[in-house]
Amino acid sequence: MAIDLTPEQRQLGQENYARVADGMTRRRFLKGAAAAGGAMAIGVPAMYFGYQTVHGKPVKAALIGGGDEGGVLVGEHNPDFIKFIAVCDIRPHNQKRIIEGDPKVALRKGFRKMYGNSEADDLAKKHMYSDFREMLKNEKDIEMVVIALPLHLHAPVAIECMKFGKERGKPVHVLCEKLMARTVGDCKQMIKTAKDTGSILSIGHQRHYSLLYANARDILEGGVLGDIKHIRALWHRNFSWPYSAEKTPWPAPWTKEDMELAEGFPPPMLRDGWYPPIYKKDSEALNDPEKLHKYDFKSMQELVRWRLFDRTGGGLMAELGSHQLDACSIFLGKVHPLAVTAIGEQSFFDRLGKGDKNPREADDHVFATFEFPGKNHPHGPNKGSDNDDIVVVTYSSISTNGFEQYGECVMGTRGTMIVEAEQKVFLYNERDPAKKGGDPKATAVTVTTGDGKKPALESGGTWGPAASTTAGSSAGPAGSGTGPVSRGYREEMEDFAFCVRTWDPKLGYAKDNAGAYRQRLPRCHGEVAMADAIIALTSNLAMRNRKEPRIEFDPKWFDAAEMEATPEKKHSA
Secondary structure, eight states, rough: OTTTTTTTHHHHHHHHHHHHHHHHHHHHHHHHHHTTTOOOOOHHHHHTOOOOOTTTOOEEEEEEEEEHHHHHHHHHOOTTTEEEEEEEOOHHHHHHHHHHHHOOOOOOOHHHHOHHHHHHHHHHHHHSSSSSSHHHHOOTTTTTEEEEEEOGHHHHHHHHHHHHHHTTSSSSSSOOOOOOSSSSHHHHHHHHHHHHOOOOOEOOOOGOOOOHHHHHHHHHHHTTOOOOOOEEOOHHHHHHHHOOOOOOOOOOOOOTTOBBBOOTTOOOOOOOOSOOOOOOHHHHOSSHHEEEEEEESSSHHHHGGGSSSSSTHHHHHHIIIHHHHHHHHHTTTTTOSEEEEEEEEOSOOBBTHHHHHHOOOOOOOEEEEEEETTSSSSTTTTSEEETTTTEEEEEEEESBBOOOEEEEEESSSSEEEEEEETTTTEEEEEEOOSSSSGGGGGOOEEEEEOOOOOOEEEEOSSOOOOOOOSSSSSSSSSSSSSSOOOOOOHHHHHHHHHHHHHHHHHTTBBTTTTSSBOOOOOOHHHHHHHHHHHHHHHHHHHHSSSSSOOOEEOOOOOOOTTTTTOOOHHHOE
């Protein structure tokens, strides 16, 4: 994110963050530990996020969609909390990959590594499906489904699974990958169905379960950066390099026949994760109009390269921007944006029908500017009266240059925080002109209580190593460079399982007198996740309206009960 930092400045920034995070988060950790008491919370994340063990009763789950993200979820889940008893995918290539793992991506371990040979073979031979409806009918013990399908299928499949659970008299709970749905109207229908059926619905925005982001949020909520007026977020990648077929074959049990490319489909011209090869085995099994129509695809291209099409995907804002705008919203107190101005360009790849340079409908460069309410704005965290208290958030995602790491840079009147690649956090103070001092990027800081009795950054001299974030732990706060950092997938699934185990379908989504849900829900349940979908999908609408690229967000869009109030109805593409 910060391209001018020297190695020494990077190290100092991480040490600054570790020192400040230690003081800011210790109280929160101890409070969570006290709340857990003797209830067998397991480890720091469980105590921090408030969930507990499932007492040796893992939730029986089915995976619907064994592709890229499905592979990550399988590789990151904890079998003590969730036990997959069935899998559904229509592509032979994905069916094999979800069992054997992906040798190119370490996170996609596959069931063979997670469960061992015997159970993996049993899944592959007896519990592998191409029709999720058949799977639901045959696998009577399914308690939850994990949906990792192309975007346009999220809503219809999730809704049908939840309705199936009501019909059988036992809920089918749904953990669905992000973005929540292809339209905001679909998001609202998913929420309504969850409430009607008594099913838990959660969406996989894993930053809600990242200790790194939780620690960063604690620092921001403490006010140590002063008044925040700007956040810069980006996720840049370079897909301009020529593609070449793999020369080294995948290891056994993968064969040459498994990797043979289908005839009649252009191979990638450039290295591009959204334009993967189409394999012969998939084409032989599915390249038939009737079969494709059954699964709601118009072509093999749309099936395998679904992220490239407007009907099946949501472009860069849905796939990447939704994660980072979610983080920015969390940093600002989980507030909703006021307006967005956005431009999308297809300036590098070819358009469909106009060339063979990885053609697509999706934009390959997007730039968006959001106006968020500040803490004293009427719609801000403090519900103040200052309509001019605005925080500007900029977001960009480009496909031709990967010079900077992806992340977020939060800039306040007293300091700057950089969150880099979901793995590291750097913290620097602003130079006080009334005091002697040099470059803030070379100044060690700690946190003190200022005159207003609020935490504040204070420059210092030479400090010792960062303290641990919890008593009895040798590791510093997440992102301090003291060890590997979880991106939140595992914690997200553990908490979902805990919610399932404590859920009472009869009580469902009932609220108390204060308007809070009486039962525990995952941190990114449907109503929370819908806000992220609104941000991404409204940005796409703004990009398509070149004459008036600024759209103001209607508060009714964020109200799940307002079924007819959606951005797509007011601002048609």
